[in-house]
Amino acid sequence: MTVPLLALRDVVRDYGSGLAGRSASLRAVDGVSLTVEKGEIVGIVGESGCGKSTLARVVAALDRPTSGEVLLNGEDLVTMDKRALLRRRDRFQMVFQDPYGSLDPRRRIGWSVAEPLGVLTPRLSKAETERRVAEMLEAVGLKATDATRFPHEFSGGQRQRVAIARALVTRPDLVIADEAVSALDLSVQAQVLNLILDLRERTGAAFLFITHNLSVVEAICDRVAVMYRGRIVESGATGEVFEAPRHPYTRLLLAAEPGRAGMALDREEKSPPFPAEPGDWNGCAFRPRCVEATETCRREAPAPIEIVPADIAPAPRPVDWRAACHHARATPPPAPAGDLAAPRS
Numbered sequence: 071m072t073v074p075l076l077a078l079r080d081v082v083r084d085y086g087s088g089l090a091g092r093s094a095s096l097r098a099v100d101g102v103s104l105t106v107e108k109g110e111i112v113g114i115v116g117e118s119g120c121g122k123s124t125l126a127r128v129v130a131a132l133d134r135p136t137s138g139e140v141l142l143n144g145e146d147l148v149t150m151d152k153r154a155l156l157r158r159r160d161r162f163q164m165v166f167q168d169p170y171g172s173l174d175p176r177r178r179i180g181w182s183v184a185e186p187l188g189v190l191t192p193r194l195s196k197a198e199t200e201r202r203v204a205e206m207l208e209a210v211g212l213k214a215t216d217a218t219r220f221p222h223e224f225s226g227g228q229r230q231r232v233a234i235a236r237a238l239v240t241r242p243d244l245v246i247a248d249e250a251v252s253a254l255d256l257s258v259q260a261q262v263l264n265l266i267l268d269l270r271e272r273t274g275a276a277f278l279f280i281t282h283n284l285s286v287v288e289a290i291c292d293r294v295a296v297m298y299r300g301r302i303v304e305s306g307a308t309g310e311v312f313e314a315p316r317h318p319y320t321r322l323l324l325a326a327e328p329g330r331a332g333m334a335l336d337r338e339e340k341s342p343p344f345p346a347e348p349g350d351w352n353g354c355a356f357r358p359r360c361v362e363a364t365e366t367c368r369r370e371a372p373a374p375i376e377i378v379p380a381d382i383a384p385a386p387r388p389v390d391w392r393a394a395c396h397h398a399r400a401t402p403p404p405a406p407a408g409d410l411a412a413p414r415s
């Protein structure tokens with residue numbers, strides 16, 4: 071059996087007092103398990119505060135989970151000592167929403183792109199470093215001579231290209247992109263997404279793409295994981311999940327996307343408060359917003375169930391579609407307009 075590039079096993083991240091014996095005040099990530107294969111682009115979606123960025127930081131080893139495993143090529147980054155982790159740092163890189171934040175305004179672009187090489191492969195010669203920087207700048211559609219310019223001389227889209235060049239210069243296996251295109255105009259966004267697809271083809275890098283934008287996920291992600299209150303409620307191939315979502319929250323998210331026909335969404339219902347204590351909440355976290363909720367949903371948190379795609383009979387393939395809902399079915403339920411607008415309880 072091949073080892074996935076990234077495997078998250080039951081990852082939990084609590085924010086709280088930090089005092090021993092005291093329970094946490096907030097569970098931002100609640101038992102997330104997920105895999106990313108080599109060269110795959112996996113999207114994490116969900117509304118603000120659902121734990122996307124916390125998960126991204128844990129995967130990038132910028133933050134430690136409260137419990138769980140983060141396996142990169144089978145090695146657990148959580149239990150790894152600092153020196154071993156530093157040696158693996160060239161295997162994964164992060165791209166943030168604000169390229170200004172990751173580019174030093176006083177440094178020339180060439181320096182910023184080269185910096186990870188200096189930290190991670192310090193024995194590289196000056197000539198080889200310059201060659202790698204020029205190669206990366208050209209790969210992201212800039213000129214090699216741009217290396218001598220400063221960040222303020224570039225547009226937002228160009229700066230995001232520089233940030234991507236910086237992330238890919240060490241030839242990482244995995245790039246964790248947190249809202250990496252959200253601040254860009256639609257046309258520039260499309261250019262950067264095409265660039266990412268192109269770079270995936272050329273370098274074989276996998277991407278974990280954190281976004282609240284479903285159109286972005288549809289455009290580039292092979293698979294999608296939908297998060298709600300720290301948990302993955304549905305995951306699977308993007309086309310299948312978006313075509314016939316099985317979790318009511320996925321349907322709600324899709325219906326709320328401008329330009330998509332579907333159920334009405336009462337915007338007041340968005341962003342419900344998190345439980346003050348993780349233990350306060352039994353049952354399904356989505357229950358207060360779901361018209362399908364029953365007594366079972368009140369009592370028991372639903373475990374993910376496997377969904378069998380309709381075409382499984384003529385072309386058997388591994389089942390990779392899961393929904394954590396007591397009422398998820400193998401076939402899509404009829405969804406009359408407005409059925410999620412008014413919660414039952």
Ligand SMILES: Nc1ncnc2c1ncn2[C@@H]1O[C@H](COP(=O)(O)OP(=O)(O)OP(=O)(O)O)[C@@H](O)[C@H]1O
Pocket residue numbers: 085086096098116117118119120121122123124125282344
């Ligand atoms: N350092 C922190 N200390 C305490 N609580 C935090 C911290 N960082 C995040 N949180 C809380 O954890 C929850 C998840 O936050 P997170 O930033 O991961 O969500 P998100 O889905 O990325 O949201 P957004 O899309 O708005 O960035 C939120 O309730 C947030 O307030």
